[in-house]
Amino acid sequence: MVRLEEATCIATAGAAGGKNLGPRLEANRIREVFWIKFLNRAAGTNNVQIHERASGGSPKVKDVWSLLLNDTVAWPDELKENSLPLYTIRTDTASVKYMRATCDGGGAFIRMLFRDLP
Numbered sequence: 001m002v003r004l005e006e007a008t009c010i011a012t013a014g015a016a017g018g019k020n021l022g023p024r025l026e027a028n029r030i031r032e033v034f035w036i037k038f039l040n041r042a043a044g045t046n047n048v049q050i051h052e053r054a055s056g057g058s059p060k061v062k063d064v065w066s067l068l069l070n071d072t073v074a075w076p077d078e079l080k081e082n083s084l085p086l087y088t089i090r091t092d093t094a095s096v097k098y099m100r101a102t103c104d105g106g107g108a109f110i111r112m113l114f115r116d117l118p
Contacts, residue, residue, distance in 0.1 A: 002115055003115070004034060004035075004113040004114060004115050005022070005113070005114055005115060005116075006111065006112070006113055007021050007022035007023075007111070007112050007114065008109070008110065008112075009021055009101060009109075009110050010041075010107055010108070010109050010110075011048065011101040011102055011103050011107065011108050012103060012106070012107045013042075013102075013103050013104060013105060013106055013107070014102070014104075017102060017103060017107075018051070018059075018100045018101065018102040019100065019101055019102075019110075020098050020099065020100055021050070021098075021099040021100060021101055021110060021112055022099055022112065022114060024055075024096050024097070024098050025089060025091050025096065025097045025098065025099075025116065026091065026096055027091050027092065027093055027094065027095060027096060028091060028092070028093055028118075029090075029091050029116055029117065029118065030088060030089070030090050030091075030116070030117040030118075031087075031088070031089045031097075031099070031114055031115070031116050031117075032085035032087070032088050032114060032115055032117065033085055033086050033087040033088075033089075033099070033112050033113070033114045034079060034083050034085050034086065034113050034114065034115070035074070035075070035076065035079045035083075035086070035112060035113040036050075036074070036075055036086060036110065036111070036112045036113075037072070037073065037074040037075075037110070037111045037112070038065055038067055038071070038072070038073045038074075038108055038109070038110055039071075039072050039108065039109040039110075040067035040068065040069065040070060040071045040072070040106075040108055041106060041107035041108055041109060042067075042069075042103065042105040042106025042107060042108070043069070043106060044069055044105055044106070045066065045067065045068055045069065045105055046066075046067045046071075046103050046104065046105035046106055046108055047064055047065070047066050047067075047103065047104045047105065048064070048065045048067060048101055048102070048103050048108045048110070049061050049063070049064050049065075049101065049102050049103075049104075050062045050063045050064075050065070050087070050099065050100075050101055051099070051100040051101070051102065052089050052097055052098070052099055052100075053097065053098050053100055054091075054095045054096070054097050055095065055096045055097070055098075057095075059100060062087055062089075062099075063087070067108065079113065087099075
């Protein structure tokens, strides 16, 4: 398997609680996310949204994960040699993008494994 990088963040409730997942993705690059794990830190259910956002642009929702009280979810359960990426984010010549996470019910710890391609 290719060498993957790790990124972690703690997202909290509301738009102001949105956190970047990993470093920014420079122009003309591709990010592939192969594994993601969530730990719900809220006092109840929590919806975690994964976004992609260009600098100065509005976020686009890529995925929503619903977590129960004290829930821990990892996807996929096991990362294999031939695993395909869960998310692919591309930038063009004029943009820089970020992956972000927000929650609606409280905090969540998020960890992901990814690689950036030229």
